[in-house]
Amino acid sequence: MELSFYNSLTRQQEPFHSLKPHQVGMYSCGPTVYNYAHIGNFRAYLFEDLLRRTLEFAGYKVTQVMNLTDVDDKTIRGSQAKQMPLADYTRPYIESFFADLKALNVEPAEVYPPATAHIPEMKQMIQVLFDKGIAYKSEDGSVYFSVDRFPSYGRLAHLDRSQLRSGVRISTDEYEKESFGDFAIWKGWDEKDGDVVWEAPWGKGRPGWHLECSAMSMKYLGESFDLHTGGIDNLFPHHENEIAQAEAVTGKPFVQTWMHCAHLRVNGQKMSKSLGNFFTLRDLLDKGYSGREIRYVLLGGHYRQPLNFTFDALSAARAALARIDECVDALTARAGEAQEENGVRVPSSLEAFAHAVADDLNSPEAFSALFAFVRAANAALQAGLSPVGAKLALEEFAQMDRVLGIITFGRNVNQAVPAEIQALAAERLKARAEKNWSESDRLRDLLAEKGWQVRDSKEGQTLKVLAK
C-alpha cells in the first residue's frame, strides 16, 4: 500500500517512505495543560489519530510521542492565580485530556512525556548551543537562540528573515535580543515565576516552549525521525524553531515530513480560546452528543481544509451513524442465522477506501466508500446474503473501522432487556392484539423515553437500544 502525504516543508504531496523499514516515528505537539482542551484542539489530535491508524492499516509499526506542556507562561500564571503548586494545577487538565481522548476513541500514543520531567535533556541542548556559539545570554538572565547563526532559518515557514521586520508586532518586543527573530530557549527566573525554577550553569530559570519539543522528540525518536504533526498555527514560529534548535545541535536533518492540520471554525472564524467561541468536549457531551458523533463530524472534512463546526453537522452525524449501525446490526444478525451457503457476497469497497486514506488521508472520500459499502450490503441482505457473506462483510467493516474508529460492533448482541422493559413491551403487544391503539402508542412513547425503540414488522415486535 503506497501512502502519500502533503509535506509542509516542501509544500507538495510526496510518496511516504519511512526512514526505517516497516516502522514510523511520529511526534505530535500535545496540549498545554492550563485549561480544558476545546474541540478545535481535538481536531488536531483526531487528525493525528487518523494518520497513525492509516499508517498501521498500511502495515507500519508506529511510535507516536505527544508532549504535555506542563510548564509555560500560562500554566504558571494559572497556578499562581489559584495559589497552588504547578503540578497540582495541571493534573486535572491532564486527566481530563486523557478522558476526552478516550471518549473520542483516539488510539493512545506510545509516550506522553511531560516537559517538567525532561529538564536535564533540555539543559543539555542549551549547553551544546552555547558551546557552538549559537546561544547567548541576555541581561534578564534568559538565553536566546541566534537565528543569524542558523542560515536555513525560515525554510519551513518560507519566511525571508529580512521580511520578519515588517511585522506590526515589532514594537511589542520587550527583551534584550541581538536580532529581532531570536527566540528564548531559556527564560530567566523572575518573581512572577515563584517557585517554578530550575538551576542551570547559566542561571536559574525554566526552558522555553520551543525547546521542550525539540528535546523530548529527539529523546524518544532519535535525532532524525519520520513525521512531525501539529495545528497549522504551530508551523511558525514553533516548528521553525524546533528545526533550528535540533539541527543546530545535531547537524542532521530533524524531520522528514511535516504535517499540519487546518483550523476548526465557528461562523467562519477559527475556534479559539482568545475569541471565546469554543466548545469543550464536555460542553457537547452535556448537550447529549456523543464522542463518536463528534469524531464523525471532525473526520468529515479533509484535515488540510478549514472545517466549519455546526450543530446541524452533529445531528447529521447521528443519523448517518445510525444508518451504519443498522447495517452492521443486520449483518450481525444474518451472520448468526443457520442458512445455507448461496454464494451471495457484498461487493467490496475496500480498495476505494484504502486508496482514499492513502491519498493524504482523504477521510471524506473514505466515508464515501464506506457508505457505498453500506448500500451494497443492504442490497445483498435483501438478496438473501448468506451467513458466510455476512461475516465477510463484517470483516470488511472492521477493516475500515481500524482507520475510522466510528463503528459500534455487536451493539445489540448480549444486550439484556431489563424486566421492566420486557413487561412494558408485553403489555404493548397485548394492547395491539386487542387493537387498543391509544394504549399501545402510549406504551411505545414510554419505552422511547426509557431509551428503547420498538419496531413492528411481519416477524412481530422487536426492541432496540436507541443509538448514541
Added chain:
RNA sequence: GGCGCGAUAGCCAAGCGGUUAGGCAGAGGACUGCAAAUCCUUUUAGAUCAGUUCGACUCUGAUUCGCGCCUCCA
C-alpha cells in the same frame, strides 16, 4: 506589507479536462393500524469576468468576498 489557503446545491463536504462523490435535510415509493426505524428511488451545484480547449466545476489570468500565520494559539 510578507507568506499561504479557500469560494461546490437548503446545510456539511470530496474527487475529477468529457463518464453518479458521499452524508444530512427535502420529495416519491415499500413496510405499518398509524407511526417510528429501516430499505429503494430521486430534485436542487460549482462566486464573477475573461482566456486555453473539440469540450472546464476541474487548467491560466484578473476581479470580488472570506480565512489563517507573520515570536510562544491545535
